[in-house]
Amino acid sequence: MPGGRLTQQERKRIAQGLGDDLAYAEIARLIGRPTSTVTREVMRNGGPAAYRAERAQRATEQRSRRRTPPAAARDARPAPGEAGGRDPEAVRAYEETLTEVFLTSGLPRMAARVQAALALTDSGGLTAAELVDRLGISPASVSKAVAFMEAQGLVRRLTEGRRERYVIDNGVWYESIIASIRSNDLIVATAREGVRVLGAGTPAAIRLENTARFLDFLSDALRRAAEEARDVLYVGLEEEAGAREQG
Numbered sequence: 101m102p103g104g105r106l107t108q109q110e111r112k113r114i115a116q117g118l119g120d121d122l123a124y125a126e127i128a129r130l131i132g133r134p135t136s137t138v139t140r141e142v143m144r145n146g147g148p149a150a151y152r153a154e155r156a157q158r159a160t161e162q163r164s165r166r167r168t169p170p171a172a173a174r175d176a177r178p179a180p181g182e183a184g185g186r187d188p189e190a191v192r193a194y195e196e197t198l199t200e201v202f203l204t205s206g207l208p209r210m211a212a213r214v215q216a217a218l219a220l221t222d223s224g225g226l227t228a229a230e231l232v233d234r235l236g237i238s239p240a241s242v243s244k245a246v247a248f249m250e251a252q253g254l255v256r257r258l259t260e261g262r263r264e265r266y267v268i269d270n271g272v273w274y275e276s277i278i279a280s281i282r283s284n285d286l287i288v289a290t291a292r293e294g295v296r297v298l299g300a301g302t303p304a305a306i307r308l309e310n311t312a313r314f315l316d317f318l319s320d321a322l323r324r325a326a327e328e329a330r331d332v333l334y335v336g337l338e339e340e341a342g343a344r345e346q347g
Contacts, residue, residue, distance in 0.1 A: 105160070106133070106141060111153035114138060118148050136197055143200030195220055210237065210245040215254060218268040225258065225267035253279030270333035277326045284319045288312045 106114075110131045117127035124142070128135040142148055145156040195216050202212035213235055218226060226234065231242045246266050249255040253276040258265045291312035298305040 106137070108153065108157045111141070111156050114141060115151055115153040118142065118151055136194065140193065140197040140200060143204060144196065147204060191220065208245070208248060210241050211248050211254075213237070214242065214245045214266075215249065215268065218255065218266060224269045225265045227260075227263050227265050229263075231266070252276060273333060274326055274330050277322065281319045281323055281326075284315050284322075288316045288319065291315070 110133070113131050114127055117130060122130075124138045125135045128138045131138075141156065142151050145151050145159060198216040198219065199209075199212045202215050203209060207215060214231060217231060217234055218224065228239055228242045228246075231237070232239055235242075246255060246257075249266075250257070254272060255266050255268050256272065256275075258267055291308040294308040295305045295312070298308070300309075
């Protein structure tokens with residue numbers, strides 16, 4: 101039924117729709133569910149290519165058995181600093197969807213969960229204790245996830261007395277792109293070093309040089325685009341900050 105858990109029959113129809121190369125929105129219309137429900141279901145169960153109805157059903161049953169009432173209640177609570185009036189269940193469901201999307205982009209699971217939790221707070225930041233409480237994970241898991249995210253330019257630390265607050269603000273996305281470009285540049289430099297070692301003109305060296313040229317072009321284009329689009333990240337935030345100061 102709409103709003104409840106997906107049934108095994110609905111999962112079979114999702115699998116069939118994926119096999120027919122239908123878009124998530126089309127599959128959602130066929131089974132009478134929101135597109136976000138179908139997206140979350142597919143992404144958390146292997147993605148479009150690996151989704152299997154029976155396996156997804158078993159995984160859901162296993163998650164249901166593992167989930168304890170306190171954790172479920174904690175998941176439904178709004179994060180610190182969130183505006184009121186939101187449907188906690190809808191927010192929790194969307195957080196799961198966003199986590200799965202971050203997973204498919206290459207983030208480790210714990211980092212993806214932290215990234216999603218931070219992204220959905222109005223303040224853009226949470227302390228380690230708040231993340232532990234919100235996600236039901238250990239402080240060590242938070243620390244490890246944040247360390248990885250810092251290395252990728254996805255989060256920054258703010259010191260508040262004895263506490264640290266982990267923040268994902270609008271500028272972090274720009275910094276993340278720049279960090280990615282730096283990683284790209286390292287590959288370019290290493291590829292060109294390989295050309296020198298292998299000898300220019302050899303098939304392997306030509307392959308490496310072409311790789312370096314391709315990635316170098318992408319880095320330059322991405323760097324220019326990031327600089328040109330940087331201000332877009334702050335649209336509307338100045339007005340909001342001014343309104344808070346006046347209030």
